[in-house]
Amino acid sequence: MDRRVHITEDTLKHLNGEYQVEEGDGGSRDPLLTGRKTYLVIDPHTQRNISRRPKQSNTLALGESRQRASVRMSQYLQSWRTIHPFADLSNPDAAPSKKPIIHTSSAMSQSQLSADRPPCQNNPNCLVVDNGVRGSLDTIDTAGRRLKKLNCLTLMFNDLSLERQFRFSEVKGLHQSMTCLALIFVTMFAVQMLVSTNNFEMAVSYGATFPVMVLLLSIAFTGYLEKWRPKMPVGFQWISGLSRGVSTRAALRLFVVTLCVLITLLMGVLNLYFLPGKNCTVITNTTELEGLKLYTLPYYLYCCLLAMLGVIVFVRTCLSMKALLLTLAVVVYLALFLHVYAPRSRCLIELLYNDTKPGVLKDPQIMSGVWLVIFYIICLILARQDELSCRVDFLLERCFHTEREEMETMENVNKLLLQNVLPLHVAACFMGKTIRNQDLYSQSCDSVCVMFASVPQFKEFYSESSANNDGLECLRFLNEIISDFDEILSKPKFCSVEKIKTIGSTYMAAAGLTHSPVEDETKKVEMSYSHVRSMVDFAITLMGRLELINTHSFNSFKLRIGINHGPVIAGVIGANKPQYDIWGNSVNVASRMDSTGVLDKIQVTEETAQMVESVGFSVTLRGVVNVKGKGELTTYFVNTDQSSPQF
Numbered sequence: 166m167d168r169r170v171h172i173t174e175d176t177l178k179h180l181n182g183e184y185q186v187e188e189g190d191g192g193s194r195d196p197l198l199t200g201r202k203t204y205l206v207i208d209p210h211t212q213r214n215i216s217r218r219p220k221q222s223n224t225l226a227l228g229e230s231r232q233r234a235s236v237r238m239s240q241y242l243q244s245w246r247t248i249h250p251f252a253d254l255s256n257p258d259a260a261p262s263k264k265p266i267i268h269t270s271s272a273m274s275q276s277q278l279s280a281d282r283p284p285c286q287n288n289p290n291c292l293v294v295d296n297g298v299r300g301s302l303d304t305i306d307t308a309g310r311r312l313k314k315l316n317c318l319t320l321m322f323n324d325l326s327l328e329r330q331f332r333f334s335e336v337k338g339l340h341q342s343m344t345c346l347a348l349i350f351v352t353m354f355a356v357q358m359l360v361s362t363n364n365f366e367m368a369v370s371y372g373a374t375f376p377v378m379v380l381l382l383s384i385a386f387t388g389y390l391e392k393w394r395p396k397m398p399v400g401f402q403w404i405s406g407l408s409r410g411v412s413t414r415a416a417l418r419l420f421v422v423t424l425c426v427l428i429t430l431l432m433g434v435l436n437l438y439f440l441p442g443k444n445c446t447v448i449t450n451t452t453e454l455e456g457l458k459l460y461t462l463p464y465y466l467y468c469c470l471l472a473m474l475g476v477i478v479f480v481r482t483c484l485s486m487k488a489l490l491l492t493l494a495v496v497v498y499l500a501l502f503l504h505v506y507a508p509r510s511r512c513l514i515e516l517l518y519n520d521t522k523p524g525v526l527k528d529p530q531i532m533s534g535v536w537l538v539i540f541y542i543i544c545l546i547l548a549r550q551d552e553l554s555c556r557v558d559f560l561l562e563r564c565f566h567t568e569r570e571e572m573e574t575m576e577n578v579n580k581l582l583l584q585n586v587l588p589l590h591v592a593a594c595f596m597g598k599t600i601r602n603q604d605l606y607s608q609s610c611d612s613v614c615v616m617f618a619s620v621p622q623f624k625e626f627y628s629e630s631s632a633n634n635d636g637l638e639c640l641r642f643l644n645e646i647i648s649d650f651d652e653i654l655s656k657p658k659f660c661s662v663e664k665i666k667t668i669g670s671t672y673m674a675a676a677g678l679t680h681s682p683v684e685d686e687t688k689k690v691e692m693s694y695s696h697v698r699s700m701v702d703f704a705i706t707l708m709g710r711l712e713l714i715n716t717h718s719f720n721s722f723k724l725r726i727g728i729n730h731g732p733v734i735a736g737v738i739g740a741n742k743p744q745y746d747i748w749g750n751s752v753n754v755a756s757r758m759d760s761t762g763v764l765d766k767i768q769v770t771e772e773t774a775q776m777v778e779s780v781g782f783s784v785t786l787r788g789v790v791n792v793k794g795k796g797e798l799t800t801y802f803v804n805t806d807q808s809s810p811q812f
């Protein structure tokens with residue numbers, strides 16, 4: 166009945182007296198309901214004035230909780246604004262911000278969250294964390310948890326395979342570190358050149374080390390300038406290969422870095438060796454002492470400090486190696502400044518302060534030791550911090566990489582699912598970036614051939630008994646038939662045929678939905694003929710396949726098929742459960758061709774029959790059929806005892 170909910174006695178029992186009902190008298194309206202008690206539910210909204218029933222308090226409590234839930238739900242829905250099918254898929258970037266999710270089970274602990282975000286007890290939006298942010302927080306959290314598994318002394322991952330991956334992962338930006346080192350090297354050279362008097366020794370030492378440094382620098386830079394590799398002279402291309410090896414092979418990289426650093430550390434102090442004044446303590450003549458140029462001594466210390474900086478400019482170089490090099494450097498430097506060159510320092514003090522004691526802060530010998538130790542400690546701390554941040558970066562990169570891979574897999578799965586539910590061209594439309602979320606998909610097609618193929622005997626075949634597992638076996642058989650029909654669709658010759666749906670045991674398909682509109686009229690006509698041909702061919706194949714199923718299952722099912730062609734509107738309806746469908750008079754008539762058809766025959770309208778004949782099939786006049794809503798129509802049967810015509 167209009168605006169009333171009609172229920173059976175069984176349904177009433179499940180309502181637990183929640184609703185008031187009145188006699189339905191279904192038997193008087195539908196013979197199938199004769200002898201069955203039915204009820205009509207009384208709309209509770211029109212019953213406001215009706216006195217409440219005795220179970221008042223209980224019902225009220227239930228009602229209140231129900232109302233609270235519904236209010237919550239409507240608020241939630243309001244926050245969704247309009248729901249559009251596949252909005253997430255068609256516009257993945259926009260989806261997370263539009264469709265908030267309530268953050269319930271984040272791996273992030275509450276304390277961590279509150280530390281990262283402002284307090285927000287009164288702000289309802291605070292409960293909502295969009296997908297993108299949550300993904301990032303989870304990733305950071307995962308990386309953070311892994312970071313806790315580092316050895317606090319060596320900063321190595323406890324997980325050996327992870328450590329190996331870190332060691333062997335590609336290092337980018339080696340050229341930057343090399344540039345820093347080259348700058349340090351050049352600065353040391355400039356300082357020593359300005360203060361040194363031993364020009365020959367300097368020329369020899371730097372003359373020997375400069376080419377090595379230039380070579381190593383060019384190796385680091387060639388990798389950076391990889392895109393120019395093809396333009397390089399063939400003779401130089403090996404440098405590019407070596408450069409690639411340096412950034413990808415840990416051992417080679419370590420060798421190159423160690424070589425560079427050792428050269429720099431050595432050059433920081435090498436020319437000090439040529440500084441005269443070994444026996445300066447015995448010299449009493451001030452002019453002679455001044456001639457030794459001992460004031461250059463602190464400049465060598467600065468060079469040493471600079472050289473120590475050179476150790477830490479290299480990113481992603483094993484911390485223990487850096488610590489080893491720094492320790493080696495500081496031990497050698499300390500030995501030199503505090504022991505080997507101690508007499509020269511004393512002479513310098515004598516020269517600068519005569520016989521007076523200069524105090525600790527002005528004592529070049531003591532201060533060189535202090536500077537070296539301070540620099541050593543600072544360099545160690547910086548090296549440690551660099552190592553730590555590199556490892557964090559590595560972990561984050563790994564997590565993001567895994568996340569990206571998972572997202573890509575999910576996207577592909579979604580794509581596949583979508584392509585299973587919707588025709589390929591429609592799915593592509595929903596996944597494309599150009600379509601706006603507000604636009605629901607619809608398409609007018611001028612000439613589509615529609616087919617309804619039903620198995621009328623299935624109604625009698627279907628029964629629910631313990632012998633056939635409450636009807637499950639019947640459904641299994643129907644599923645077999647429909648699956649076989651679906652399989653036929655995958656044949657290339659039926660690429661223009663699209664399954665629309667199954668309605669009970671009726672298979673509905675259409676040809677000509679996939680093609681984009683063509684301007685050329687003759688082409689249009691040609692295409693509609695080819696759609697009719699494909700559809701009839703498909704229908705005949707379905708009949709053949711059912712025959713095959715019959716022989717295997719000892720059944721005698723026959724198809725009753727109706728085909729019609731004409732304009733249709735195709736579209737996707739529904740929001741949460743979208744479905745692709747077609748509508749129009751042509752579809753209605755096709756359905757009628759099936760419902761008024763004859764078993765094992767394909768019934769078509771007069772216009773379709775003409776097209777069917779033109780594409781090579783023969784037809785037989787059936788006669789005039791009274792079609793509900795359309796009046797009397799002349800229909801034809803397609804002769805199916807012929808093989809598919811060849812073109």
Ligand SMILES: Nc1ncnc2c1ncn2[C@@H]1O[C@H](COP(=O)(O)OP(=O)(O)OP(=O)(O)O)[C@@H](O)[C@H]1O
Binds near residue numbers: 668747748752754756
């Ligand atoms: N997209 C569709 N999917 C499935 N069936 C369809 C579709 N469009 C039309 N039909 C079927 O075509 C038949 C004819 O439709 P029409 O609108 O002419 O008549 P109707 O008055 O709705 O018919 P009925 O009384 O049989 O429901 C209907 O049985 C309807 O189920």
